[in-house]
Amino acid sequence: MALEEEELLLKQLPHSVEAEQAVLGSMLIDPRCVPDVIEQLRPEDFYIRQNREIYETIYSMFNFSLTIDPVTVLENMRKNGVYDENVSRNYILQLMDTTPTAANVGEYVAIIKDKTLLRRIAETAGDMTAMVQQGTDSGQDVLEAAEQRVYAIRQGRAARGLTPISAVLLDVYDRLNELAASDAAVxxxxxxxxxxxxxxxxxxxxxxxxxxxxxxxxxxxxxxxxxxxxxxxxxxxxxxxxxxxxxxxxxxxxxxxxxxxxxxxxxxxxxxxxxxxxxxxxxxxxxxxxxxxxxxxxxxxxxxxxxxxxxxxxxxxxxxxxxxxxxxxxxxxxxxxxxxxxxxxxxxxxxxxxxxxxxxxxxxxxxxxxxxxxxxxxxxxxxxxxxxxxxxxxxxxxxxxxxxxxxxxxxxxxxxxxxxxxxxxxxxxxxxxxxxxxxxxxxxxxxxxxx
Structure with a gap:
């Protein structure tokens, strides 16, 4: 039985439970680090569903300029329908307990980003293998698809999927700030x-x-x-x-x-x-x-x-x-x-x-x-x-x-x-x-x- 469990664990895509928990804990302990984390991580970068739901809640709260602390986060999770009476409150407290300090949040974010990169590479490799095995595409087509996917990963973009407007709004604000600060005529x-x-x-x-x-x-x-x-x-x-x-x-x-x-x-x-x-x-x-x-x-x-x-x-x-x-x-x-x-x-x-x-x-x-x-x-x-x-x-x-x-x-x-x-x-x-x-x-x- 132990061997089967080990094989199942090996099939999981790369992730770090500790880094995900430490980032969330840091944001709850010290809300001043929230803008830095939001700038670098998207909700899909969190592999564990429970962690992703908490981050999505903090992410949307930040977009609406709401106060972020354990109480408000739990309240918003309740509103969003991702609150579990028996688990959520204890898990939030556990996150804060197990995070030693918010000072190292940059290192925790870097670990999550690296794991996300590895997952995207693994997904792309799996998709390319499936294309080859299906045998319906030419080698040139598979190569073009692989290059396109790898380029999207390198640029930090998901190759496909719907994007919430909240994420796009952040990019638009960044662009507007960039234009406002620029001396260029056009x-x-x-x-x-x-x-x-x-x-x-x-x-x-x-x-x-x-x-x-x-x-x-x-x-x-x-x-x-x-x-x-x-x-x-x-x-x-x-x-x-x-x-x-x-x-x-x-x-x-x-x-x-x-x-x-x-x-x-x-x-x-x-x-x-x-x-x-x-x-x-x-x-x-x-x-x-x-x-x-x-x-x-x-x-x-x-x-x-x-x-x-x-x-x-x-x-x-x-x-x-x-x-x-x-x-x-x-x-x-x-x-x-x-x-x-x-x-x-x-x-x-x-x-x-x-x-x-x-x-x-x-x-x-x-x-x-x-x-x-x-x-x-x-x-x-x-x-x-x-x-x-x-x-x-x-x-x-x-x-x-x-x-x-x-x-x-x-x-x-x-x-x-x-x-x-x-x-x-x-x-x-x-x-x-x-x-x-x-x-x-x-x-x-x-x-x-x-x-």
Whole structure:
């Protein structure tokens, strides 16, 4: 019998009864440590049901700013229907008796967090084994599911399940406090173009931002502008996935942007002494950034997602461009038309942005429809294999330069960034200066008041 009991105990998932009791005891002895514990532990981190019920009671009391002591906790347990006449009162007293001091609550919390981590890893390993044994999924699918689950654990998030609004409210308050304390003009990452930042509130976490234009309008240049600014000033890692240009071409473009040395000179190598000095200074500045470049031209969303999960402190993902990607599953199904494939890719990109919790800037080609119109400014219906892309994106921006179509135009090197969809505000047009020799965009210096 003893052997059977031992085997049953071994089947239990990792937990520490003593640490759970010590944390609860500390909170009851000294309510001053409650905010620190609430910040670090969720109710599901407690493995023993009785401990979890007590913690849930304290957690909800804290959210309503109620006084926390043994009497009020017992009263709230009674209201919540988790009070046991014969057990609860004695157990609360026992918790306080067995906890030597609240001074070590940080160590007790660390033990619980470690046990929770081990349980999540064990659950994931069990689920993966079950997927393999069922034999219905390919190795690639199982690997993708495993990476997704492990990434969720690493980020401190549960891979699935409903979240009570009380937990979300705490996160929202933290975010509001962070924004209130910040000196930044916009809540998201800056694009480096002030007028554009104000129009779209910067590049915000979990957003899918689509930048679309006809070939030759400067999509890649705009994306590299944004990447360079984020790489230099955000302090985070920024990743650029280029399906069209090589790493060397991209870095030449970045050097041109940073050094203001004519791009043609860099391509031909015809540089004078002053140019070399500027290039050296630009290379030094680029060297200090955490810009990551991938020029694999056969990449899928799943590949990008897997690569980005391994990047420490990721701040932004840029993809150039959507129509060149292989389908979300990495394999084209023979019955699928291109519209369905692009629809799958755009949906997967939005899911990736939410999972990685970073802005994803994706470039897209436009159809030729605008070229047959008198007014050649792009609109949402011009998106190639449209529909799903327009629906999934949080922000859709178009680039348009009148002098591209009309060489004699007065608006020489004036570019329009047309914000056609914006979940964070209004749709409008932002005027930018196009500097072709440096393949870069800049804000227009306002010399008159706008009405």
């Amino acid at each position: 809540p998201g990452l800056s694009t480096g173009l002030g007028d554009l930042d104000l129009a779209i509130s910067g590049l915000n976490k979990s957003d899918l931002i689509l930048l679309a234009a006809r070939p030759g309008m400067g999509k890649t240049s705009m994306a590299l502008n944004i990447l360079l600014h984020a790489g230099k000033f955000s302090g985070k890692s920024v990743a650029f996935f280029s399906l069209e240009m090589s790493r060397e071409q991209l870095v030449l473009r970045l050097i041109s942007n940073e050094s203001f040395v004519d791009n043609k000179k860099l391509v031909t190598g015809k540089l004078n002494e002053s140019d070399w000095e500027k290039v050296a200074a630009a290379a030094d500045a680029l060297n200090r950034t955490k810009i990551l470049i991938d020029d694999d031209s056969t990449v899928s969303v799943a590949d990008i997602n897997a690569k980005c999960r391994r990047v420490e402190d990721l701040g932004l993902v840029v993809i150039d461009y959507l129509q060149l990607m292989t389908s979300a599953g990495g394999k084209e199904r023979s019955g699928d038309n291109r519209q369905q494939i692009v629809s799958d890719i755009s949906r997967a990109l939005k899911i990736m942005a939410k999972e990685l919790n970073v802005p994803v800037l994706c470039l897209s080609q436009l159809s030729r429809a605008n070229e047959s119109r008198t007014n050649k400014r792009p609109m949402l219906s011009d998106l190639r294999e449209s529909g799903a892309i327009e629906q999934d994106a949080d922000i859709v921006m178009f680039l348009y330069r009148e002098d591209y179509y009309e060489k004699e135009s007065e608006n020489h090197n004036l570019a329009e960034c047309i914000i056609a969809k914006n979940r964070h505000g209004e749709t409008r047009t932002v005027e930018l200066q196009w500097l072709p020799e440096y393949t870069t965009f800049s804000s227009i210096d306002r010399t008159h008041e706008e009405y």
